[in-house]
Amino acid sequence: MDASEKPLYKQIEDYVLDQIDKGIYTEGEPIPTEVEFCKLFNTSRATVNKALNILAYNGVIYRTAGKGTFVRMYSMDKQMKKLMGFTEQMKMLNVDSSTEIIGYSRVKADRIPKVKELFKLGNDDFIHKIERVRYVEHDPIAVECIHISPKVISNLQVEDIGGSLYKFIEDTIGVKIGSSNFVISAMNATDEIKSMFPCEVNVPLLKYEQETFLMNGVVFEYNEIYYLSNKYQYKGSNFR
């Protein structure tokens, strides 16, 4: 495990994913057994077992005791799940995306009681509030209202938030983002939301609310994103 940075079980994961990408391991067909991988990587069964079980948990392969390990079928999405921001998501899809900031303000906590309670703020705290428009191929897709806790970031510059907010936080502030909860609903645009869009809004909106936590469990941001329903859909997968 010395020569290479990555742990061995991750290298095995990557190897299997690569073989699937190359079409060497194909859909529905068995891949080598644990013992065979042991010889291939000169390692123990526990390490191979860990690698293959992670891939199985993520839906890449499926395993049956007594039979073997097989490549799963895909159709909509191949990627394993990841917590990603919009900019990162769009880059992965190889689409040209951009963001326009249409407002930045510091709002007294009282004015947004829901967020005040979520962040556990006092009356004298100010919430960072950012309003942005998201474009894909120069076409407006969504408007977004971001609330950031002053407990995590006290000073925020407008230029900090032009691109991926998550990347900024992790790189510049050096705090690791842990998890997020979200709620998706459908709604008609209110007049306030209509005024934020740089175009006519004549379709329903897909509303995506999200609260994001740092690794230590502290709430760091609360977002509301309003997507034009004819231009964005939410995709996901579930596994047993």
Add this chain to the structure above:
Amino acid sequence: MDASEKPLYKQIEDYVLDQIDKGIYTEGEPIPTEVEFCKLFNTSRATVNKALNILAYNGVIYRTAGKGTFVRMYSMDKQMKKLMGFTEQMKMLNVDSSTEIIGYSRVKADRIPKVKELFKLGNDDFIHKIERVRYVEHDPIAVECIHISPKVISNLQVEDIGGSLYKFIEDTIGVKIGSSNFVISAMNATDEIKSMFPCEVNVPLLKYEQETFLMNGVVFEYNEIYYLSNKYQYKGSNFR
């Protein structure tokens, strides 16, 4: 591992979840170390490590080498992710739910080309098509259009599909369900959908499309569910 049916690492998972539920392990606070769990369950570190890492992957706890293991903060939802049908979901939420079948037919594959292609059917195959209304506390929440592949189930009785479809498949047919992909979008009700609802539809709909796979990767069903947006929201979580 003999006396109890469950593997030891699952028992440890359940124990930790139970301690969190009871408030004995609390948010942000450390839980016992791996070595302490080893003594508590009279087991080896590998087993404890597996249990705690599964909980960490599912966002229940977070771990830092050199520091320890801590309980994460929750706010919207506590449950770990699971692939669940509507009936199972509602039971977990302790809500009274029911389903009314408003139509069952076998439709020639040509009539629904999208589904024909997904199931890889020939021209002479017939797709099982079921239309249901979902109620929560006797209040209509959604209408649903289910398509089941004749390759997986050739004969389907109406009484088979009154409750949880997944439970029926797994129990009666004896085939294990593996994974699903889904797409969520917002839309206005079409006249066809309006006619399926036993009530007025004057809000946008949250559309949930889903394709479900068996363990071996075969597509087994394709669903379209139309939720009244004022009565249902989709909730989820993401983790790094």
Add this chain to the structure above:
DNA sequence: AAGTGGTCTAGACCACTCG
């Protein structure tokens, strides 16, 4: 009966954090 993955043991060394 032979082979598969599921589970488990009893060790080990490492990088990291903290006092």
Add this chain to the structure above:
DNA sequence: GAGTGGTCTAGACCACTTA
């Protein structure tokens, strides 16, 4: 330096599937 989780080894027994 003591303690933590991260990773790994070299064995083991089991239930299950397939021939």
